[in-house]
Amino acid sequence: MAAPPQPRPLLVSTPSGGSTSASGSSTPVPAASRNNPISLRIYKAIGTSFDDRGSREALEIASGFYASSKAKGKAKAEDGGDEAAAPIRRTLRGQSAATARRNLKRDVEARLAGGSQHFLEAFGEVDKKLDVLREHMLEMQSRCDQVQAELDQANSGTKYLLERADGLRSQRSSAQLRTSLVTLFLARFTLTQGEERALSSREFDLGPETFKALDHVEAIRSDCRALLGGDEAKMQAGLDIMASTGVQMEAGYTKIHRWLEFQFRQMTRDAQLEVSGVMREAVRRLGQRPGMLKEVLHVLTSTRQASVLSAFLDALTRGGPKGLPRPIEIHAHEPTRYVGDMLAWVHQATATEHELLESLFGVGNRARMVGAERSVLERTEAEKMVAEALDRDLEGLGRPLKLRIEQTLKSQEGVITTYRIVNLLQFYLVTMRKTIGPDALLSKALQELYEHADAAFFETLEAQGRSLLRFLHPPDANLSPPLALRDASQVLREIIAVYDTSLVDDAEREGDFAKLLNAAVDPAVEMCERMADLRKQSSPSSGAWDRDVFLVNCLEYLQHTLEIYPFTAPRVSTLQEQVQTHIESMTFEHHGKLLEQCGLAPVMKAIRTRPADTPLSRLPGATPKELTAALTQFSSFLTNHDPLTSPRLALLSNPRLAEGIHRTALRRIATAYAEVADHVLDKNEGYEFAETLLRRGRDEVEVALGVAEL
Structure with missing residues (x-):
């Protein structure tokens, strides 16, 4: 288109x-x-x-x-x-458009007028309907006025009721407020029925509900302090609440007291020694009532004392379940094992009772070194109560334990067995003191047993020492330590070995063992000295020499027995001084013998006894002829002597000691020759051709004697 x-x-x-x-x-x-x-x-x-x-x-x-x-x-x-x-x-045919345009305005106006007429008709209908609506509105207004009149009449009629309702409403609000306050007061200052049953009803078993109710009672009594400080009405309410809660609290503690008494009476066997949380909490709660706690602890200690004593007697005579372990008294023929088993059982029972009481009182193990003693000053109140209860639990063990150990000690004659029992008692005494304290009855019983055993041991040891001095005889020809000394040394060695395992501190070992060492060593030394004196009396010519040799051998034997232990050092030092005294005596005598053998004895005698104004060559024993003979004999001695040992020292049991005595004597011989040479070379001594008299020089003599310095 x-x-x-x-x-x-x-x-x-x-x-x-x-x-x-x-x-x-x-x-x-x-x-x-x-x-x-x-x-x-x-x-x-x-x-x-x-x-x-x-x-x-x-x-x-x-x-x-x-x-x-x-x-x-x-x-x-x-x-x-x-x-x-x-x-x-x-528009007619042939009519012009101009005519139509001329009528346009009129047509438009006519149409507008028609529309307006239409609107007027419509508005007329609306007006009629508005009139009807207005009539309805007037009718509704009339009805509303009638209703308002009725409302006004009703309002005037119900005004009193409304005022009364407002008053009742305010009273209800006040009553609700008072009710809520009373409810809160009762909830805070009274117990519920369930809490009352938990405190006083025997059908309600002791448990967390009882402790919770008791806490509530204590909180109520604490809050009552605020009421006691107000006006008279509040004070009276506080006094009433304190009185009622006091009864409830006493009922709660009485219930705890009865429950603990019943539970403690059931603790007769080891299988029933479990401590529940309820029992531990009950003991803690009853700690606020010392009198009640003392009563229930008396029940516990009486029950446990009888149970522990019965268990100890059963262990002695009947043994464990089905005979295992075997009865302790089966080993009564072995004193050390018998006493050790009894003490070990007591120690184990002590540990069991201690753990039970610590668990019961909620006493935790504080940081403490193993084996460290529990300080009495550092103990808490709960630990003191544990110690007291433990002391009463073990009180019954003292008498049967003492009777059996004392009887065992009386039947013993051997010093080693007695000392082993002493050492056992000392070990467990120290252990029990650290566990239950030195003031506990069981510790005191062990202390008495230890003192009794120690006295019995020293009595046996002294009897053994007296037996050494009872039958004396001269030493053997080889001058070796006698058999009695060797036996006594063996006993002493075993005693020292037992003592070495004791719990005595290293700093106290020397002083603690000194008494025992003196009681064991002094009789042996005295025996050796008496035997040496018998030797001296039987052979006057060599008695002094043999006496020194014999005593040196005996003292050396004792010294070797003691020197391997550090805590015997003081006694070893004393023995060494005695040995040194005899060595000096032997060295002096050996030097004199060697001086006679080498020919220098007359010359040295002349030198020692010479007058101050007389030349040496004119004195007897030091004349030129005698000096020449002496020096000739000395040269022969240098050729034939043994620089290492001497037959006279062969009886010494210590070869090194014999070698030292011989060497010291030879060194003194060299010194004597040097002194003789000085006097011979001195022109004032009157020796002619002195150089020809001295055939050997000093150094040559020292080399020949074997004492030259390297």
Whole structure:
């Protein structure tokens, strides 16, 4: 379909006489047409543009006035057949459009008038309906006034009731507030029925509910202090509450007391020694009632004392379940094992009872070194109660233990066995003191047993020492330590070995063992000295020498027995001094013998006894002839002597000691020869040709004697 031709732009007149297109562009108007109205209108119509929406709608409405018959029927159908609403003008054939345009204004106005008439009719209908509505409104207003009057009448009639209701409502609020306050007061200062049953009913077993109720009672009594500080009414309420809660609290503690008494009476066997949390809490609670706690602890200690004593007697005579372990008294023929088993059983029972009581009182193990003693000053109140209860639990063991150990000690004759029992008692005494304290009855019983055993041991040891001095005889020909000394040393060695395993501190070992060492060593030394004196009396010629040799051998034997232990050092030092005294005596005598053998004895005697104004060469024993003979004998001695040992020292049991004595004597011989040489070379001594008399020099003599310094 071909596009419609685009309309030409219309020109409109402007005040200046020109023309402007509808689109805004100006079209010049010829000057000849500017004063012609028709031309201006034509130019204006031509220059008008109908592209905007409003112009188009206006043209469409205008064209509807002059439509064809079909279009008229359609328009009439759309308008509902109302000609007034849409007045359409007929255009006769041959009638010009100018005539239609002239009637356009009138047609538009006629149509507007028809529309207005239509609106008036519609508004008339609306007005009629508004009148009906107004009548209904008046009727409703009348009814509302009637209802309001009735309401006013009812309001005036119920005003008293409303006021009464307001009063009751305020009273109800006050009552509710008081009720809530009373409820809170009762909840805070009274117990529930369940809590009362938990405190006083025997059917209600002791448990957390009882402790919770007791805490509630204590909280109530604590809060009552605020009431006791107020006015008289509050004080009276506080006093009443304190009185009622006091009864409830006493009922609770009485229930705890009875329950603990019953439970403690059941603790007769080891299988029933488990401590529950309820029992531990009950003991802690009863700690606030010292009198009640003392009563229940008395029940516990009485029960446990009888149970422990019965168990100890069963262990002694019957043994364990089904005979295992075997009865302790089966080993009564072995004193050390018998006493050790009894003490070990007591120690184990002590540990069991201690653990039970610590668990019962909730006493934890504080940081403490193993084996460290428990300080009495550092103990808490609970630990003191544990110690007291433990002391009473073990009180019954003292008497049967003492009877059996004392009987065992009386039947012993051997010093080693007795000392082993002493050491066992000392070990367990120290252990029990650290466990239950030195003031416990069992510790005191062990202390008495230890003192009794120690006295019995020293009595046996002294009897053994007296037996050493009873039958004395001269030593053997080889001057070796006698058999009695060797036996006594063996006993002493075993005693020292046992003591070395004791619990005595290293700093106290020397002083603690000194008494025992003196009691064991002094009789042996005295025996050796008496035997040496018997030897000296039997052979006066060599008795002094043999006495020193014999004593040195005996003392050396004792010294070797003791020197391997550090705590015997003081006694070893004393023995060494005695040995050194005899060695010096032997060295002096051996030197004298060697001096006679080498021929220098007469010369040295002359030197020692010479007058101050007499030359040595004129004295007897030191004349030139005698000096020459002595030096000749000395040269022969240097050739034949043994620089390492001497037959006279062969009986010493210590070869090194014999070698030292011989070497010291030879060194003194060399010194004597040097002194003789000095006097011979001295011109004042009167020796002629002195150099020829001395056949050997000093250094040569030292080398020959084997004492030269390297």
